[in-house]
Amino acid sequence: MAQQGRSYGGLTREERDAQRRQRLLETAKEIIGTQGYAATTIPGVCAASKVSTRHFYEIYPGKEDLFVDLYDRITADSYARVAASLTATAGEPISERVPAAVLAYLDPMLKDPRVARIAFVEIMGASPRIEKLRLDYRETLVEIVGTECTASVARGEIRDRDWRFAALALVGAVTAIVYDWALHQPRSSRQALETQLADLALVLLTADPPT
Amino acid sequence: MAQQGRSYGGLTREERDAQRRQRLLETAKEIIGTQGYAATTIPGVCAASKVSTRHFYEIYPGKEDLFVDLYDRITADSYARVAASLTATAGEPISERVPAAVLAYLDPMLKDPRVARIAFVEIMGASPRIEKLRLDYRETLVEIVGTECTASVARGEIRDRDWRFAALALVGAVTAIVYDWALHQPRSSRQALETQLADLALVLLTADPPT
DNA sequence: TCCATCTGAAAATGAGCATTGTCAAATTCT
DNA sequence: AGAATTTGACAATGCTCATTTTCAGATGGA
Numbered sequence: 001m002a003q004q005g006r007s008y009g010g011l012t013r014e015e016r017d018a019q020r021r022q023r024l025l026e027t028a029k030e031i032i033g034t035q036g037y038a039a040t041t042i043p044g045v046c047a048a049s050k051v052s053t054r055h056f057y058e059i060y061p062g063k064e065d066l067f068v069d070l071y072d073r074i075t076a077d078s079y080a081r082v083a084a085s086l087t088a089t090a091g092e093p094i095s096e097r098v099p100a101a102v103l104a105y106l107d108p109m110l111k112d113p114r115v116a117r118i119a120f121v122e123i124m125g126a127s128p129r130i131e132k133l134r135l136d137y138r139e140t141l142v143e144i145v146g147t148e149c150t151a152s153v154a155r156g157e158i159r160d161r162d163w164r165f166a167a168l169a170l171v172g173a174v175t176a177i178v179y180d181w182a183l184h185q186p187r188s189s190r191q192a193l194e195t196q197l198a199d200l201a202l203v204l205l206t207a208d209p210p211t
Numbered sequence: 212m213a214q215q216g217r218s219y220g221g222l223t224r225e226e227r228d229a230q231r232r233q234r235l236l237e238t239a240k241e242i243i244g245t246q247g248y249a250a251t252t253i254p255g256v257c258a259a260s261k262v263s264t265r266h267f268y269e270i271y272p273g274k275e276d277l278f279v280d281l282y283d284r285i286t287a288d289s290y291a292r293v294a295a296s297l298t299a300t301a302g303e304p305i306s307e308r309v310p311a312a313v314l315a316y317l318d319p320m321l322k323d324p325r326v327a328r329i330a331f332v333e334i335m336g337a338s339p340r341i342e343k344l345r346l347d348y349r350e351t352l353v354e355i356v357g358t359e360c361t362a363s364v365a366r367g368e369i370r371d372r373d374w375r376f377a378a379l380a381l382v383g384a385v386t387a388i389v390y391d392w393a394l395h396q397p398r399s400s401r402q403a404l405e406t407q408l409a410d411l412a413l414v415l416l417t418a419d420p421p422t
Numbered sequence: 423t424c425c426a427t428c429t430g431a432a433a434a435t436g437a438g439c440a441t442t443g444t445c446a447a448a449t450t451c452t
Numbered sequence: 453a454g455a456a457t458t459t460g461a462c463a464a465t466g467c468t469c470a471t472t473t474t475c476a477g478a479t480g481g482a
Contacts, residue, residue, distance in 0.1 A: 036336050036338075036339070036342075037336065038249070038336070038337070038338060039339075117336075121335050121336045121342075122336050124332050124335040124336060125247050125248070125249070125328075125332045125333050125335065125336075125337075126249070126336075127247075127249065128247070131247075131332075162407065165388060165407055165411075168384070168387045168388045168391050169384035169385075169387065169388055169411055170384070171387055172383040172384040172385070172386050172387025172388065173379070173380035173381070173383040173384040173387075173415075174380075174383070175383050175387070176379045176380065176382055176383025176384075176386070177376060177379045177380055177383065180379050196373065196376055199420035200376075200380055202420055203414060203415070203418045203420055204384075204414070204415075207414045207418040209410035209413055209414055
């Protein structure tokens with residue numbers, strides 16, 4: 001057995017493990033976000049991370065767990081941004097709050113196409129467990145939208161409607177658009193895209209069907 | 212070598228092959244649409260199809276090709292419906308044509324949740340080849356939307372805009388919503404969903420961003 | 423210094439398929 | 453009937469990993 005816990009290379013066990021985990025996550029982002037989850041192998045990730053497979057299994061129970069950890073972090077990051085955005089725009093009308101929150105969520109994906117691919121494509125149907133994770137996280141998003149919009153209705157800003165439907169539409173639309181933008185070269189400026197996305201969010205949550 | 216081509220069991224070689232292919236496709240729809248592509252194995256599909264693996268490889272070069280064939284057929288079916296719908300509504304305003312075409316496209320997915328799962332989830336990131344297939348097919352859809360909408364603009368019905376953006380939003384939104392609807396039990400009536408989808412399509416293609 | 427830990431590299435193991443080959447029985451054609 | 457095909461079942465092969473184990477050397481602590 002390993003794991004007695006003394007320092008090595010000037011680092012404690014926790015620090016060494018944390019650094020290995022960090023390298024694994026960075027490499028996983030690169031490989032999964034570039035080659036896809038199906039094409040990702042443990043030996044491949046380990047080699048690129050300079051982490052032996054033995055150490056890998058000291059940190060993660062298996063391959064799927066690395067992906068789950070990566071996705072959890074990506075999602076937690078975006079959720080924290082959303083929370084911060086909503087706090088920052090407290091008191092403002094929905095037409096400010098929602099677009100800002102959507103762009104806050106998307107910032108990591110707009111910055112890094114690998115993140116966009118992981119969060120919007122590779123995560124889908126990868127395995128039963130991961131698919132459930134995706135749907136659970138999305139449900140949280142749906143609830144946030146519902147809460148915000150219902151509050152806005154109460155303020156008399158917008159008309160009430162099926163918020164679950166609207167939220168799913170928003171998430172689906174944004175997903176497709178951002179992934180497309182992340183892939184295409186050349187592409188429009190991030191600024192231009194953000195304007196379009198903000199308009200889209202607003203339209204989906206507030207527009208009335210014509211005639 | 213097999214393949215000399217005489218009749219057997221009262222059927223020609225073509226008929227026998229066609230029946231096997233039919234059974235394989237039906238089983239593939241069931242397994243992929245229920246367990247997912249990653250969990251689908253050739254021996255599994257063959258056993259459920261009553262087709263020997265030897266015969267499988269007489270029909271398809273490999274596993275991926277079966278999936279491609281299945282997806283091709285699903286897509287071709289939907290595209291044919293769209294074409295028929297557009298023909299049927301020729302001369303009518305965009306507010307009739309687009310919602311009708313969207314619902315025509317979605318009919319197979321609304322009828323069979325397995326088809327929805329295959330077309331909207333399992334197809335994503337399954338392999339480089341399949342991902343490319345998906346994006347190519349989607350591009351066709353984007354072009355159709357662009358063509359229809361540009362024509363509508365020329366008729367003075369709607370304002371011009373970034374049709375690629377709008378089309379991607381429409382496809383993404385509809386995908387998320389229909390898959391969600393197909394999964395959830397209990398769920399709203401198909402009629403109700405179709406009304407919502409039609410409204411959504413219209414809003415995405417014609418609504419102006421508020422303020 | 424001496425011993426217990428820790429480390430990276432690499433080999434070993436084992437499962438799960440995809441794919442190919444074998445063969446006896448069934449069917450068809452002449 | 454008799455030769456040639458076709459069939460389905462199943463064994464055989466081979467490959468790609470995931471996961472485990474080995475091991476010689478590096479490091480830390482007493």
